[in-house]
Amino acid sequence: MTLTAHVPTGHASRYLQQLCKHWGHKFETDFDAQQGRIALPMGAVRMTAAPEALTVTIEPKGDADVEQFKQVVVAHLDRFAFREGPLTFDWQ
Template sequence: MPASRAVVPTAHASRYLQQLCKHWGHKFEVSFDPAQGRVKLPFGPVDLLADDVALTVTCTIEGDGDLARMQQVVADHLNRFAHREGELAFAWQPLA
């Protein structure tokens, strides 16, 4: 299963995690609390972990899907929520 992770520096990690989960909760199965969340997209889950200095985002493809596209969709949504902060830095790293 292709997967990648980005540790995104931000002091607002919990806020963005909850916003993304609430936003996608209308279309997909989600579970979340202030520190962690999971969105079950049709092609695989997005897992989120928030702490005081960063939001860790893990994207996993299960079956057919485009990991690069998944990363872009997640980053685009989170950047919309972070518009006051400016563009967030996503340095995606492949997971073995």
């Protein structure tokens, strides 16, 4: 299963890099200004930054709690986007 959300923001690259740096202390990460990947115990998080949106894809492992996985990713990105207010995630 793969879930993807397109998150409208003008700061996609900043949030992508902040999240990868934040989790990079504990988990394997790989990122640049446009793309990022984080290997979490629940599964992989992949992100792509565009000028007007951040695309976030989660790939939960078979035993992962998908709702909790989404909540963890959303909570962390919202923390970095506190000046913008809560971000809008349209998971599909």
